[in-house]
Amino acid sequence: MSDEGDETHVPVDLRPDVPHPARMYDYYLGGKDNFPADRAAAEQVVSLGPLVRISARANRAFLQRAVRHLAEEGITQFLDIGTGIPAAGNTHEVAQRIVPDARVAYVDNDPIVLVHGRALLAGSGAGHVTVVQGDLRDPKSVLADPAVRAVIDFDRPVGLLLFAVLHFIDDADDPYGIVRTLLDALPAGSRIALSHATGDFTTPEQAAKGPAVYRAATAQLSMRSREQVARFFEGLELAEPGLVTAPLWRPDQEPQDTDREVAIWAGVARKP
Template sequence: MSWDDDTPPPAELHPEIPHPARMYDYYLEGKDHFPADRAAAERVLALGPMVRISARANRAFLRRAVRQLAELGVDRFLDIGTGIPTAGNTHEVAREVNPDARVVYVDNDPIVLAHSRALLAGSAPGRASVVAGDLRDPAALLTEPRIRALLAEGRPVALLLLAVLHFVEDADGPRAIVRRLVEALPPGSYLALSHATGDFVPERERGRGPAIYRATSAPLALRGKDDVAGFFDGLQLLDPGLVTAAQWRPDRPAEETDSRVAIWSAVARKP
């Protein structure tokens, strides 16, 4: 659904406003974006090659984390801020390990919801579903029937917050949001989280990316390693702890750029 300037997209998608999910799809060389998304994404990509490298590293982290959690016996996944579907989605990776794995996807963007529902149209009933919801309103999320049913089983759940918390501003209380969601998880559950950072960018240049995102539907809040570590308070980090997305249990030889990928990531267990 890569729209050109001569084909007007549906107005309810607000195609004139760049959206981070569609920009991320562009970074990953997907096809679901509008001219405004592509223009904004190109401005971000002009900041340096690590932007696209980081996006790809984050997507690869998702696949490794989901696979390893499934191998640990987790068969319930709550993926909030899922983004536009692309290769290696959570339910696909989890089911390679356990065909009975259940996944609930959550997003607040109409195009994400439409594509996710189309992707899941042929899935086994009850095994994967998509719900509309906003991470900034955890109370509403936890009362949504499909999410409530997933948590009520009492089985360990993997909560995935991948490349989404950097779109939650400090004023919205991101730590409190994560704490509220984690509190609702059954014992033995896991939190997999990744977050954009400016730690590897000279301080004088750290505002350039967020300045571009201020013109989108969701401003970007880069956070340092210590701030990201705070999301895991009270949880038991799995090895190797909080590292860049490329350094979390890699399945390929190390590359020179791995240590500078601008995404912190970790997986932790709730006691």
């Protein structure tokens, strides 16, 4: 990766005894950056139904298709907030296959994610890519961060990526206001791609147990309905096929019977 916005690396306690949402997600995807406590908590969620792991993988596949779409549409710089632990097919890898000099600023507030991200991207030849510490709950600080601005030119269209992160923002923190603040800082022609967990297809027991497991992992999980997720796109031009479950957004293969019940709403839109 580039050294743009590079920061001094501070030792971080990875707390392997405490389940961590990013490492749990890594486990759902079949990754190895997780500990026994993460796997045990993740298995509690997986026990709620087979679509849990399917949803995580569908979300990851949506990320890759959405980034590819944005790069093909001419977007050359990406602000990826809530990036999580890097895995195969990261934003910069997908974008740079189409736009070799694509620029990516990964932002996450979690020191554990930053440790993984910087270690896994170091020396990878990723070009204009940086990993920055920032909190989605404070979007103005993210936008003003010198390391972000070293990579992203806010006078040109930006691809704002919010994959599987807004459901960790409680209503009290005004997630809709956060997204508006971010979009207001971007010029016309910018895009937003987001995915969001939903309880639309779960039983009351599943809707209660899943968030409870995440609270034990020190994370608030606020699943939202399709109508609530659609509010994030107000005033924007939704790309076809609109707001759909993640596997149904421009799939690379024939849809499966379960695709309409995958618990992730997904969409991509243009700022006019």
